[in-house]
Amino acid sequence: MILARHHGGGIIVFTFIVALLLTIMPLPEWARYLRPDWVGLVLIYWCMALPERVGVGSGWFAGLLVDLLTGTVLGQHALALTLIAFLTIKFHQRVRLFPILQQAFTVLVLLVLHQLIVLWISRFIGRPAAPWHFWAPSFIGMLIWPPVYSMLRGLRHGFRVN
């Protein structure tokens, strides 16, 4: 029973590792500013699909790894992703039932919130104001949400993660 409930944890970890790899993948200069928040997307999916397994703690840890990988202040992404995880879990039963487009808009709101916290903290420690394209990753995240969603769902069903 307990074994059946916790199945496929490796897949969850694997998706997070892939998201972290995509976060530091070298891109051409113009594309660097458009890189969507992969870890945020994966976290939103798992929080929505399996709120009893992936939650605030996982969000915090994933955020800490993002901070280490991208050289930002320790805790910046951790705090932002913690908040995303909390909100997603809070509303997961509603968001699950949304049609995919409406879901994408919800994801946009969450991602913008994430960036807002990141921006807030980096302004707080004296970084310069963000240019307009600072917000582009959120919108790109919204656009790629449908494929990401169906891919992760395929993974979840294929490997019977529950």
Add this chain to the structure above:
Amino acid sequence: MVMDHKYKNLESLRAGLSVIVYPIQATMDLPVTLSDWFSESLASRRHLQEENESLRTQQMMQQVQLQKLAALEAENIRLRELLDSSFKVGEKVLIAELLSVDLDPYQHQIAINKGELHDVYPGQPLLDARGVMGQIVHVGPYTSTAMLITDTSHAIPVQVNRNGLRTIAIGTGTINRLELPYIPNNADIQPGDLLITSGLGGHFPPGYPVARVTAVQHDPGLPFSQVAATPLAELNRSREVLLVWPGKTTVLDTGEKSPAETPDAAQAPAPDGVQTGSQAAPAAASGAAAATASEPATAEDTE
């Protein structure tokens, strides 16, 4: 977050945790390393011969220049001895490679493949073949993170090479632009001036090229002139960088030699350069490149 930003307490935690993320960085770096390796091992014979040829010519040219440099260096050290100055000409250096990973695009930082195990320390200067690149900010056991001189929170003490005018160059967040905001309107500075490190901050060794002044604007309404400069180092192109240990002297250590064994070697060239008149035994300099290069210097001085 406040702890991390304001104090250095979390630096050890960051170093420890960076071991966890090292596999991720290494995985991302792997394709580049592999393709480098393949292109090196699968290169055609003719290509290698051509490269060998051109490198040989280049080395010959540089050898000639180095001989002259060695003579000048020896003379410089002798004159400075006379002046009782503590200026050191050479420093211990180590070549590091950039990890091909992207960091936060709004901060000018790079990750390199040398860490605490190679004696890297926070605040250490980082150069490339053309000039100063930046300094180390976080050190992990195997990797470290460096801040480039163009980051908005970076400032470097410089002086104008032409007349010794000292000032500070501040990063702008644009990869090819530095600003010199504290230059009075009547100061003698003009486009084309070379800026070198002044060594006043204590972090950077003096005398390394930093940037070239590109534009000087005098606005009578403002207390300072607006001076812009372009960094000489190829900040977004270099793949190999040089780590410098400002305190340790005079051996151009190009290999992966462990830092522990260099002090012995480092002592050899210094007396070699000083006792210019007597017959300095070059055998004492145990194969170090800089030491052997100073051999012609002694010969030239005795004549």
